[in-house]
Amino acid sequence: MTLLNIILKMAEGLEKTCAIFFLTLLFAIPLGMIVALLRGSKFKIISAIARVYISVLRGTPLMLQLIAVTYGPYYLFGISISRNKLIPVVIAFTINYAAYFAEIYRSGIDSMPIGQYEAAQVLGYSKIQTFFKIILPQVIRRILPSLTNEIVTLVKDTSMAFTVSYQEMFTIGKQIANSQTSFVPFVVTGVFYYVFNAVVGFVMGRVEKKMSYYKI
Amino acid sequence: MSVLAMSNIQKSFGSNHVLKDITFHVDKGEVVSIIGPSGSGKSTLLRCATFLETIDSGTIRYDDRNAAETVNGKAVYAKNLNDFRHIFGLVFQNFNLFPHFSVLKNMMDAPVSVLHRNKEEVREECMALLAKMDLAGKADAYPCELSGGQQQRVSIVRALAMKPEILFFDEPTSALDPELTGEVLKVIKQLADEKMTMVIVTHEMPFARAVSDRVVFMDKGVVVEQGKPEELFGQTQNERTKQFLQNYSNT
Numbered sequence: 389m390t391l392l393n394i395i396l397k398m399a400e401g402l403e404k405t406c407a408i409f410f411l412t413l414l415f416a417i418p419l420g421m422i423v424a425l426l427r428g429s430k431f432k433i434i435s436a437i438a439r440v441y442i443s444v445l446r447g448t449p450l451m452l453q454l455i456a457v458t459y460g461p462y463y464l465f466g467i468s469i470s471r472n473k474l475i476p477v478v479i480a481f482t483i484n485y486a487a488y489f490a491e492i493y494r495s496g497i498d499s500m501p502i503g504q505y506e507a508a509q510v511l512g513y514s515k516i517q518t519f520f521k522i523i524l525p526q527v528i529r530r531i532l533p534s535l536t537n538e539i540v541t542l543v544k545d546t547s548m549a550f551t552v553s554y555q556e557m558f559t560i561g562k563q564i565a566n567s568q569t570s571f572v573p574f575v576v577t578g579v580f581y582y583v584f585n586a587v588v589g590f591v592m593g594r595v596e597k598k599m600s601y602y603k604i
Numbered sequence: 605m606s607v608l609a610m611s612n613i614q615k616s617f618g619s620n621h622v623l624k625d626i627t628f629h630v631d632k633g634e635v636v637s638i639i640g641p642s643g644s645g646k647s648t649l650l651r652c653a654t655f656l657e658t659i660d661s662g663t664i665r666y667d668d669r670n671a672a673e674t675v676n677g678k679a680v681y682a683k684n685l686n687d688f689r690h691i692f693g694l695v696f697q698n699f700n701l702f703p704h705f706s707v708l709k710n711m712m713d714a715p716v717s718v719l720h721r722n723k724e725e726v727r728e729e730c731m732a733l734l735a736k737m738d739l740a741g742k743a744d745a746y747p748c749e750l751s752g753g754q755q756q757r758v759s760i761v762r763a764l765a766m767k768p769e770i771l772f773f774d775e776p777t778s779a780l781d782p783e784l785t786g787e788v789l790k791v792i793k794q795l796a797d798e799k800m801t802m803v804i805v806t807h808e809m810p811f812a813r814a815v816s817d818r819v820v821f822m823d824k825g826v827v828v829e830q831g832k833p834e835e836l837f838g839q840t841q842n843e844r845t846k847q848f849l850q851n852y853s854n855t
Contacts, residue, residue: 506656507700511714511766512689521713525704602703603748 389568394576397564401557402580407474408546408556412481413539419482420489427494438490445487451551454480458552473554481545488538496531497523529599536592543585557581605668607632607691607770607801608653612674613662615645615652622648623659624825630770633799637812637833640822641848646805649822650774653803654694655685666691667769690719693763697775699755701747707734707758708743711765719766726765733761737791753784757791770801777808789815809852813837821845 427438445453457480461467500523508518547558561577564570608630615623622645630636638646651657653664655671659679664672671688672681682688702710711730715721734740737757747755756776763771773792777785789811795802796815806812812819813833820830821842829842840846 501700503696503698503700504702507696507702509656510654510689510692510694511762512686512718513714514686517717521717522702529704602746604703 389564391572391576394564394573397560398557398573398576398580401555401560402584404474404549404554404556405546405558405584408477408481408549408554409543411474411478412485412542412546415478415482416485416489419486421493423486423490424493424497427490428497442487442490445484446491450480450484450545451548453484454548454551456480457483473549473552477549477552477554481542485538485542489535492531492534492538493527495534496527499530500526526604530604532592532596532599536589536596539588539592540585543588544581547581605632606630606665607667608803609663609665609668610649610653611663611665613649613652613664614660615648615657616660622825623652626662626822626825626827628820628827630801630803632769632801634817635796635800635802635804635815636818636820637816638803638805638820638822639807639809639812639848640828643824644822645825646822647774650694650772650803650805654692654772655681655689656694690766691769693766693768693771695756695759695763695771695773695776698779699747699752699759701755701759701762703747706744706746707739707750710747710758711762714762715765715767730761730765733764737761751784752780753787756780756784756788760788760791760795764795770803771795773802773804773806775805775807777806809837809849821848823848 423438423441426434427442429435429438454477458473458476504522504526505518508522513522546556549556550559550562553559557580558577561573561580564573606629608628610629611627613623613626613628614621624645626645626649628649638649640646648657652659658681659672661674661677661679662672663670663674666688669688670682671685672679674680702713705713708727708730711733712723712726715726715730716723731740731743734743737760739754739757739761742750742754742758747758750758756779760771760776776792777788780788785808789808792802792804792811793815804812804816816833818830819833819836821828821836821844823844829836829840829845836845837849840849
């Protein structure tokens with residue numbers, strides 16, 4: 389197998405890696421916000437449920453969660469939810485990353501000075517207006533560096549879909565390496581992840597720059 | 605007619621009894637200064653008047669309508685509290701401008717998105733206000749690009765953009781370098797000359813004396829004395845007031 393062939397094979401896996409990556413972000417970013425808001429709820433029970441959720445999802449291996457979501461329904465109920473493994477894989481990544489995002493959001497929300505809420509209240513903003521117009525934009529600005537960190541980790545974590553034999557980049561890289569008894573496919577895999585993250589880093593850097601038109 | 609009438613206000617934070625049966629009113633066009641030592645309850649009184657703190661009992665009336673009254677010994681607030689919020693504006697000690705909004709947006713956003721007023725109309729009014737306050741060139745600046753004095757002036761015009769009937773100031777110059785207090789006090793003086801109804805919690809005694817129609821001296825949660833500035837500053841008979849003012853002139 390030539391290097392070009394390896395790269396072309398890997399590119400097929402890249403498509404699936406991208407699917408996990410973007411779908412996870414798409415669902416985990418809003419879900420994390422919901423979890424963060426529930427965690428900050430006045431109702432103790434709701435807040436406690438959110439805490440337990442975060443604690444369990446952060447406290448157990450993502451690999452285990454992937455296996456549980458993919459094969460759990462079969463072992464428990466004798467049903468296999470889908471022949472398309474993308475669905476359980478994205479579900480597992482989403483619920484895991486939502487827990488991390490929730491904590492990042494919470495740290496951002498907690499760091500907001502009370503004066504911003506008071507100024508908005510005196511000016512007559514509703515609670516929803518205050519959150520979306522005044523608080524959230526500033527929270528995003530504050531948490532962007534931590535968010536970037538988490539997103540970079542997600543790129544690499546997608547390789548864990550290997551555990552449930554989903555044909556993403558890492559799985560393919562390992563398969564080629566095994567069949568060729570060569571280390572080259574692993575190097576190519578590493579380069580693919582590195583380039584992916586270089587793009588993520590560049591994009592997030594641009595976003596950060598765009599949002600830094602004001603000082604906090 | 606009183607714009608604001610607060611009566612028998614009680615407020616405690618835990619076991620700390622901060623406001624003890626305070627009765628306080630402000631007439632239309634009146635400028636009232638509240639002075640007193642730290643911890644006397646003057647800022648809390650302002651925060652109760654602006655609903656940032658809830659009173660334990662008492663009555664708060666704006667324009668002869670009840671915003672809060674006492675039923676069976678407990679304060680009950682009106683359902684439509686936001687309607688009352690449009691009556692007053694508050695200038696904070698540390699400005700609390702929205703850092704992600706430009707100066708103009710800081711001013712325009714509430715009139716447009718809270719009062720649902722016409723955007724162009726609001727923009728014209730805000731630009732006129734900025735010009736009047738010597739801030740015309742700063743419309744597109746962000747708060748972080750302004751000096752403390754400019755930020756506080758912007759927060760004053762932000763409050764004015766809502767066209768309040770009464771404007772509260774909570775120690776508006778306390779967070780400023782001494783050389784920046786002048787420009788803020790000048791703006792407040794200008795508003796006083798225009799007969800804007802104002803309540804100013806302040807430690808600037810000469811300013812309070814010069815600008816106020818009435819000065820209220822508070823200590824330990826009660827109004828010790830109130831009257832015309834020349835009476836209170838010039839010839840008070842009250843021992844506590846005398847002592848407080850003496851401490852001030854000594855520093």
